[in-house]
Structures are given as structure tokens and as C-alpha cells.
Amino acid sequence: MPNPYSYITYTQARQQLANRLYDSSKQFWSDSELGLYLKESLRTWNALTSYWRGDFVFPSTQNVTWYDLTAVPNTLRPMTITDVGIYKDIQFSLLEPSVGVNPWTGVSTQFSADDLINAVQRRRDEIVSLTGCRHTRRSVGAVAGRILLPDTVIDVRRLAYFPAIGLPSVVWPDDTWSEQSFQQSYLQNPAGTPFTYLMSTEPPISFDTDRAPGAAGSYELLTIEADPTLSAIVPSFLPIPDDWVHLIKWASLSDLLGRESNAKDSLRAAYCEQRYKLGVAALMQASALLALRIGNVPLQIDAVRSADLYQTTWQTLAPGKPSNAYHAGLNLLALAAIPDAGPYSLTATVVQNAPVPVADADPVQVARDDLDAILDYAQHIAAFKLGGAEFLSTMPLLQHFLGLAQTYNAKLAELGEYTSALLGLSNLEESRNPRMAMESAT
Numbered sequence: 449m450p451n452p453y454s455y456i457t458y459t460q461a462r463q464q465l466a467n468r469l470y471d472s473s474k475q476f477w478s479d480s481e482l483g484l485y486l487k488e489s490l491r492t493w494n495a496l497t498s499y500w501r502g503d504f505v506f507p508s509t510q511n512v513t514w515y516d517l518t519a520v521p522n523t524l525r526p527m528t529i530t531d532v533g534i535y536k537d538i539q540f541s542l543l544e545p546s547v548g549v550n551p552w553t554g555v556s557t558q559f560s561a562d563d564l565i566n567a568v569q570r571r572r573d574e575i576v577s578l579t580g581c582r583h584t585r586r587s588v589g590a591v592a593g594r595i596l597l598p599d600t601v602i603d604v605r606r607l608a609y610f611p612a613i614g615l616p617s618v619v620w621p622d623d624t625w626s627e628q629s630f631q632q633s634y635l636q637n638p639a640g641t642p643f644t645y646l647m648s649t650e651p652p653i654s655f656d657t658d659r660a661p662g663a664a665g666s667y668e669l670l671t672i673e674a675d676p677t678l679s680a681i682v683p684s685f686l687p688i689p690d691d692w693v694h695l696i697k698w699a700s701l702s703d704l705l706g707r708e709s710n711a712k713d714s715l716r717a718a719y720c721e722q723r724y725k726l727g728v729a730a731l732m733q734a735s736a737l738l739a740l741r742i743g744n745v746p747l748q749i750d751a752v753r754s755a756d757l758y759q760t761t762w763q764t765l766a767p768g769k770p771s772n773a774y775h776a777g778l779n780l781l782a783l784a785a786i787p788d789a790g791p792y793s794l795t796a797t798v799v800q801n802a803p804v805p806v807a808d809a810d811p812v813q814v815a816r817d818d819l820d821a822i823l824d825y826a827q828h829i830a831a832f833k834l835g836g837a838e839f840l841s842t843m844p845l846l847q848h849f850l851g852l853a854q855t856y857n858a859k860l861a862e863l864g865e866y867t868s869a870l871l872g873l874s875n876l877e878e879s880r881n882p883r884m885a886m887e888s889a890t
Contacts, residue, residue, distance in 0.1 A: 453814060456811065457811055464823060465482050466482055485830045488537070488826070489823075489849075493853060494691045497853050502798065503795050504800075505795050506793075512786070513782050513783060514585050517737060525799075527690060531568055531572075534697055541832050542711075549680045564704070568700050569678045571703065580605075581687075582673075583671070590642075592639070593656075604645075608669075610666050610667070612665045615764040618760060620643065621645060624649040631658070641662060642657035645658075689801070690801045692727065706721075733875060735872070735875075736778040736874040737796060737797070738797040739870065747773045750876060752782060755774045767787065767788035775873060777874075778874055821848060
């Protein structure tokens with residue numbers, strides 16, 4: 449869809465931000481730095497409001513059940529931000545030369561490239577673990593005995609057994625207490641089709657089943673996984689939706705400013721940690737997929753756990769035209785029945801990435817009545833590097849930004865009778881298949 453707003457360009461918005469900071473000649477805040485703050489403001493606004501919603505079309509693939517909404521053709525939710533962008537943002541915030549990491553060496557007496565890389569890597573993986581925002585499908589061989597998973601696996605969300613001969617079946621999570629209470633001889637079960645898998649009494653990242661698989665085959669797992677180790681030389685795409693990548697920045701800054709060194713700044717470290725925690729709580733409730741249709745026929749969308757419970761044979765249906773879709777995390781989508789030759793053209797309605805300006809003449813894509821909130825927030829985060837009372841004096845700008853985001857959400861809720869149901873589709877899997885007992889969560 450064409451960009452609907454054309455009343456202010458990227459150059460003009462940066463200048464307005466510079467004027468607000470009383471730095472119209474851009475001596476203390478460079479032009480590129482101001483651009484980063486405007487982009488973060490636009491993305492944060494979209495993250496909190498689901499402001500940008502759109503459709504994109506992608507084709508089905510014969511005999512393929514699972515699709516990643518961040519990687520299918522034409523997606524409006526690609527993951528495009530690398531760790532280099534985060535390093536530059538952090539360096540600006542710490543009043544350090546902002547050149548990414550490599551060759552950022554020997555220019556700071558407080559921080560090293562390793563400090564930044566390790567902070568970003570730790571918090572990146574923590575966010576994925578806490579929010580479950582990205583699910584991964586992997587396959588491991590179905591063999592007798594305990595199965596050890598790669599050390600990148602954080603959580604196992606689903607397991608299914610695919611025998612080499614025969615039909616696949618869901619394997620349900622259970623524990624040793626249940627097995628020994630209701631099936632005391634489970635350890636003597638003959639090989640066959642596993643019905644349950646156990647993790648609570650097994651070593652980390654491993655599982656056992658209630659019986660050995662009766663035939664060669666594989667286990668299909670849905671997992672939450674950490675990403676590979678970051679490199680100072682090769683950029684890595686971040687596994688967090690673009691509009692939420694700012695959480696890594698705040699969390700990393702909390703670590704860097706909380707160190708026992710000359711860099712310690714307890715006030716700003718506490719601020720960053722609070723922003724991180726509030727953002728994680730919001731990401732856990734974030735929306736992604738809103739609707740899906742083939743041609744002009746809507747598909748029913750539900751959680752993968754709902755399909756396993758109420759249509760247990762959904763992965764054994766004969767190939768054909770899909771009529772249902774099952775959603776996990778903010779990215780994975782399964783089609784049932786599995787598509788036949790087709791191909792079928794699927795239209796997904798999603799909360800898309802915020803459109804951010806690139807060229808100086810690009811119009812800033814935000815409504816006129818919301819521009820003040822965008823500039824307020826950009827001014828607030830630009831003042832972060834000032835520290836102390838000067839930074840604290842900008843807190844009302846943050847409150848104004850959050851207040852207008854809440855107002856927009858109230859308007860959105862009133863636009864349709866079932867808006868909340870649509871915005872909640874991406875959270876169905878979490879509600880039907882919780883990752884943690886909330887009374888124990890911190």
C-alpha cells in the first residue's frame with residue numbers, strides 16, 4: 449500500500465527534533481543520531497499501538513505444513529535489524545564514538561567491544577526466553593533412550609512422533625510422578641508409539657518418553673531457541689521483531705551502567721531495567737497475525753495446542769486445500785490440511801513493521817495528531833546521554849508519549865466489536881499452552 453502521510457519529511461523531522469533539543473546546528477546531536485532516535489520512536493509507537501496493519505500475499509508449498517511469517521515471500525514482518533545497529537545506538541547513549549563494534553577498539557576507557565557484544569548477546573537470548581516471541585521447528589531422530597538436545601534449545605513447546613512407516617501422533621508432556629502413579633510399569637513398556645515425554649526429572653535440555661519408539665523415524669519439536677554467538681566482525685540479524693529490538697538496547701545499557709567501575713550510573717541503570725521489564729511484559733501480549741484467507745475464504749485461526757487437543761489427527765489429514773491455520777509464537781503458522789499441489793495464494797493480515805524513513809526526502813509515516821508524541825519520545829531518549837537532572841526533566845515527555853499510545857489503543861478497541869479478539873490471536877498458544885506457572889514467575 450502507498451504511504452498515506454506526506455506532510456513532513458525525514459529531514460524536516462530531524463530538524464524539528466534538533467530544535468527541541470536546543471541544538472539546531474546539530475553540534476551535540478549529529479544528524480545520523482537524531483535519525484536513529486526518530487526511528488526508535490516510530491518503532492516503539494507501533495509496538496505499543498499495533499498502529500500499522502496490512503495485508504501481504506504468499507503462496508503455499510506442496511506438502512509443507514509450517515511457515516515462518518517473518519520469512520515467507522512478501523512478508524510485512526521481516527527481521528531486518530542487526531546487532532550493529534544496537535551497538536551504534538548504545539555508543540551514542542554512552543557518549544562514545546558510534547561506529548558499531550569493529551573496529552571499535554581502544555577508544556573508550558570505560559567499555560570495550562566485548563562488553564557491548566556480551567551484554568547484547570545475554571539480553572537477546574533472555575528476551576527470547578521470557579517472551580517466547582520466536583518459535584523454531586526442529587527435527588531429531590527418534591531413538592530409544594534419553595535424547596539430548598542442542599544447547600541452543602531453551603524450551604520445548606510441542607513434540608510429535610513421525611514414524612518412518614505410519615501416521616504421526618502428538619506426544620504429550622508429563623512427569624515421573626504421574627507416570628509412576630498411573631502406569632507403574634511404564635519403564636517396562638514395549639517399544640511402540642510414545643504417548644508422553646518427560647523433562648521435569650531429566651537433566652536440562654533432554655527428554656525421555658514413556659516407551660521407546662517402535663520404528664525408525666523422527667520427533668518434530670517446536671522449541672524456543674537462543675541464537676548463535678555474536679561476532680565483532682560479521683553482523684547478525686536479531687531474533688526479535690523489528691519494532692521490539694529497542695528492548696535489547698535498554699537491557700544492555702542496564703548491564704553496562706550497572707557495572708562496578710567508573711561507568712556505574714545507578715539511576716540510569718535502574719531506568720533502563722524498568723524500561724526493559726515493562727517492554728518485555730508488553731511484548732508477551734503483542735499482536736502479529738490478525739487474519740488469514742485463501743482467495744476470499746477466511747481460514748479459522750487457533751493455537752497449535754487447540755488443534756492437538758480437539759483435532760488430534762490434524763497432521764494426518766490427506767493433502768488438500770487448507771481450511772484451518774494454527775499459530776505459535778509471533779512467527780510460526782501451520783496449515784491444515786497440508787497443502788496439495790495447489791499452489792494456494794494466502795493473504796495474511798498482520799501488524800506489520802513500522803515503516804521508517806531512509807532517504808532525506810522520505811515522508812515520516814505518522815498521523816498529524818500523533819507527531820507530537822513521536823517527537824516527545826525521540827527528545828526523551830536523545831536526552832538519555834545527558835544523565836542526571838537534565839535527563840530526569842524529560843520524564844514528562846515519556847509520560848505524554850505513553851498516554852497518547854494508550855489513547856490510540858482505546859480508539860482502536862472501539863473501531864470493531866471484536867478488535868480485542870483479533871489482536872489476541874497471537875497469544876492463543878500461550879494461553880492454551882502456558883510456558884510457566886504465573887504464580888511462580890518473577
